[in-house]
Amino acid sequence: MLRVPEHQVAGHQASDGKLGPLIDDSGRFYKPLQNGERGSREVAFYTKFSSNANVPDHIRRYFPVFYGTQLLEASDGSGLQPHIILEDLVSTRVHPSLMDVKIGSRTWYPEAPEEYVQKCLKKDRECTSLSLGFRICGLQAYESEESGFWKPDKKRLQDFTLEDVRSSLRRFVSSNPLSDSEPDCSYASVVYGGPKGILAQLLELKAWFEDQTLFQFNSCSVLMIYEKKAAEAGISSAKVKLVDFAHVVHDQGVIDHNFLGGLCSLIKFVSEILDSPMDK
């Protein structure tokens, strides 16, 4: 039985009869193909990526597993619609803390239609994409059974400044994300740090991006996931995944310098928190 995902922080959402992704009980995520070229471009990416022997296994694990496409009853009641079948990245999590960070100071690609370029450029300039090389598109940080999640709404996220980004990356790994007081960064070392932490994973991705010329990941996000219960017990459960490939282009003969620059900027923010977890 397909249902609306409980934990989704960004993208189209299948609530109130809208078109959006669905999940099942076996850990699969059904994403409706987006309109026009976007949907077909995302399918083309997953198909090429899955079959490309030049992608090393240690990099492949940063991408959702792709199970193909399928016609399914869409969440908006519009009848049978094609869906991409992917791994549900949070199916095994109880109270997942999630942050969706769209990487790149530029979210458009050179060959895009002019209207789309101008729309993206305007948005990139209005948010932190242009200045920081990334923007936070969605986030939820679990606090407790009683108080639930800290989950700033879309409008609030759009208005984020550099200081908001810095503080949110601290709050995200704090035991008190909903509190008005300073975030305590209690989980910084276990979530961001360590050999299996988010920083180590981002650095592994960075090394690949310094070399790979197969794909240009325009408007793609880094999704950071962890479980508070594990973090409290000092157990590393943090995962980095790349998501949203509707604007990927292929074989440009050049590294994805736009993604790489933004990724390095995010790495610097995370490193600073590990270096000084007690700073304001």
Next chain:
Amino acid sequence: MLRVPEHQVAGHQASDGKLGPLIDDSGRFYKPLQNGERGSREVAFYTKFSSNANVPDHIRRYFPVFYGTQLLEASDGSGLQPHIILEDLVSTRVHPSLMDVKIGSRTWYPEAPEEYVQKCLKKDRECTSLSLGFRICGLQAYESEESGFWKPDKKRLQDFTLEDVRSSLRRFVSSNPLSDSEPDCSYASVVYGGPKGILAQLLELKAWFEDQTLFQFNSCSVLMIYEKKAAEAGISSAKVKLVDFAHVVHDQGVIDHNFLGGLCSLIKFVSEILDSPMDK
């Protein structure tokens, strides 16, 4: 006695009575302050950079030495004008091979006037800046006493494609840059490679750019310099210098992801030549 520099591949040039830089016999380079904020911003950069104790010495050597400013008779006959006094980067070279590479897929900065933003954006999209993360603004590669330099003109450089860039980076380190046949990449290993080569220098700069948040080097160039005679003898004489700081901004609290991305892209091109010097 001040005179017009013989080896200048990009920027304003003091020929035919125009305003441009001058040099003397003691190894100094006199650059007229550019109009409006540009000139004052470049002086401000050199002043801040020179006195900033957070810039490590091994990084400082990639920048021209700054000797202050001085009023001098301008090259266009307009009388006394303020000039920035810098180290002449090629004063000790006989037949310098030079390449000026403007780094960054974006040459404008967020706070710039809208008219300037649109002008830069148009240019960045028309040349390789947007796609490759850098563009070649000027170059000369020495062949011989008889045939002189290979020196494509500005118009030709503006039309450079990805393949032109790839081929020029090969031709730049070849003994036959003026030939219609394939560049032989004879000097690739001594100029680009080795512990003192250009690649090693670019990687040292990259490591600094991954960390530094002091400066955003908008529209700044990497200048690569070597001497054919030394290269023929297997002696490394290659130098990397950063030049042109009229659009630098300070203390944005973020790494220069735009410069870093473009620098990594250039590094990838240079690495590919070292990996396969015999490729077409």
